Amino acid sequence: MISAVDVEADTPVTIEWVELMPEHLLEALDNLPMLEHDYSDDAVDPFTDEWNDPYADAWNDILTSTEVVTRYADTVIRLPGYIVPLDIDDKQRVRSFFLVPYFGACIHVPPPPPNQLIYVDEVPAEVNLRVEDMYTAYWLTGRLSLEINSHELGTAAYRVKMQTIELYQYQFDE
Template sequence: MILSSVAILMGLLVGCNNSSASKSEIEHSVIDDAVIHDVAPTYKTVEWTDLMPKSDLDALLNPPEYLDNIEDGSFEDVISNQVFNALTSANDDRYQQALISTNIIKEMVDQPIRIPGFIVPLEFDDQQNITQFFLVPYFGACIHMPPPPPNQMIFVSSSLGISSNNLYEPFWITGILKTAINENELGTAAYTMHITTIEPYTEEE
């Protein structure tokens, strides 16, 4: 599985295929009354592109020619990286529409899934455990880089909290996928998940 598939589709030079987390480095913590353990076989492993409608995927795979004319580091490039064009041109630009799309795959809703991703913390408890976060397909999303499209972000809430160690590493997340718009200054998620387990990311054989 390619963890950074959406990042590649959007032309972002970020990936995490070479990223891995040592299980010894991660504190096993309780998440929504479930202790970290081996993933149950009933959870279907999915890729991020499985959550995106084909029309949005096709639009991202075929970016407009004007993007090739933007020089790296230019004013236009900076504005583009802030998704300014997505907000101002969405009415008539299919590519820009896909960048802010909240369209979901209805068949995925209420399904038990297993998906890899990076954690973007949103809220912490008094012990600095993460209680709310976005799960995203590539490292640096929402903080060092523009956020993914909303249909490529999953909002997760865990009242018991998750250790904030090793946030530079990807994780496997399992749970029941739901749909709900969750907006934050860091981005907008079109999906949410009732999480059951979390474990270090390792490549699938």
Template sequence: MTTILAFSSFAKNASTSDYQELEWIALMPPDDLQALLNPPEHLLDIQDGSALDSVDALVKQEFEDEKSKRFQQALVSTEVVETYKDKAIRIPGFVVPLESNEAQRVIEFFIVPYFGACLHMPPPPPNQIIHVKHEEGIELESIQDAFWFEGTLSIETVENDLGTSAYQLSLDNLLPFRG
């Protein structure tokens, strides 16, 4: 209950129907999505937790075959879907805090499609991460809480120690996620 009250202070009077509801895969170009859905066979042989079981290790390897190269590119792709540039969207996700103010409100964060993204390997590709700066900040009770994010999407690459995003959102509303 306190989560709803904490965010209602900056919610604008826009209706949810004013925003186009998106699934995360809509933000990924089809060729990137296909590459990630069809990984090269040799990747299936990598043992969990081994030195090769990370995005960094995969990106640094030199592959001969095109399928492996394309998969490698899709893991770090900043390619975007231009259709959503400057569009009012609504998307579910999780907060990865980047910066807080003196009042312990999160004023800069990534929106990611699943809990633990950026904190655990592998992080989502940049075209599956959205960057937000919000001057008022938001109260975040738990990074495990899912939300609906509403606002205007722009295309801008932002790099941070925790990840890289290919999109940015001017946040209008933040609401608890209810599937």
């Protein structure tokens, strides 16, 4: 789904995660072959220099790309996702987090590509997000900026100044 965006508007634009990945990277993903796993006794270990996979560089380029979609810069967006807590205060409230497209992202290796991670900081105390909330899907609304933020759990190519966060509920189009 591609949305028309009025960058001056403060009305949130609901987007999907795929809209944050540049088109040429999506096409590259579609054109890469399926991974094949060789578990035979004479298979080459993929963690050695002897392993030669012609597509490994292409996969790595996509999974580490910080290229972004600029049309949403400085736009108030609304996007569903899960939180990955990054900073927690002494009352166990989440102060900053990554918003990720699926449950378990950043906890399992590798993390999503940077253009599929959103960094959120300055979480107001009254929001009262807790570590255990990472198992819950949310709608995040806020102003999107193109800003790289790195953490030991991953690198985000986007940042959102949060306006609201609410429990996710699927909405059927009528």
